[in-house]
Amino acid sequence: MDILGLLKNMTITHWSFYIVSMLTLFGALGTIMSKNPIHSVIYLILTFFSLSAHYIMLNAQFLAAVNIIVYAGAIMVLFLFVVMFLNLREENEELPKNSILIAASIVGGIIGITLIAAIRQTQIEKVNPYSFNTKTGLVETLGSLLFNKYLLPFELVSVLFLIAMAGAVMLGKREKGERHF
């Protein structure tokens, strides 16, 4: 009865938050549970898209776009490419041992309980309607911040990318000696 009343009082905002959250968690669970790595990649893409939906609902439009472009676009294509490149489908992975499963669930449960206990103790302040800025997540605000205050880190990221690219090319280069494929 109480739950029914609670459901009746939920607005469309609540519904969209809970549905998108369910999608996120479903995708995350599918990622770690599914046996076929390709299914894992697809579930992870679902998670990233639902996280982008969260960002849009939080009015962080720039990050929603960047999340789709960088994560769902570039990173997941890279993952999918490697999964198909290595042809892992034939290799059926055996289920993890029971002892590992128990240990992992104990560790995960303890970390989860710790986090939730810590959250329950905190006092999170309400939104301040006087100082609230609705343009926080727009490209305009973030762009001016990125190119003024964070200009040096922004430029250093390009150096990082250059180094990462050189490292990836060097690591992925075919070695001279034995050749497997």
Place this chain on the structure above:
Amino acid sequence: MLQENTALIPDMIKQIPLVNYVLLASILFVIGIVGVLIRRNALIIFMSIELMLNAVNLLLVAFSAYNSDPNGQVFVFFIMAVAAAEVAVGLAIIVMIYRNIRSIDIGLLNKLRG
């Protein structure tokens, strides 16, 4: 002035308490940790690490949106850039491991010496 500003606040921020986002991000993070612990496929461990990174991103974006502080979102942008670089190098390492031992099962990597 106040009424105008209040009307502009997105419904999500007005109606959903910030704690919900914190809980969602915590659950996502724990799922990532469990994924790292139970799987033996190096690629899926890598994907679990991405999940954990995204949990942190969601938390940063939520706090930044509720406090209307754009610095948090710039931070998320940098995390995404670093994650992209990390994935490029990590996948190259995984491909190299596959070339050498014909498998990416981390159980077979116990002969590493430091």
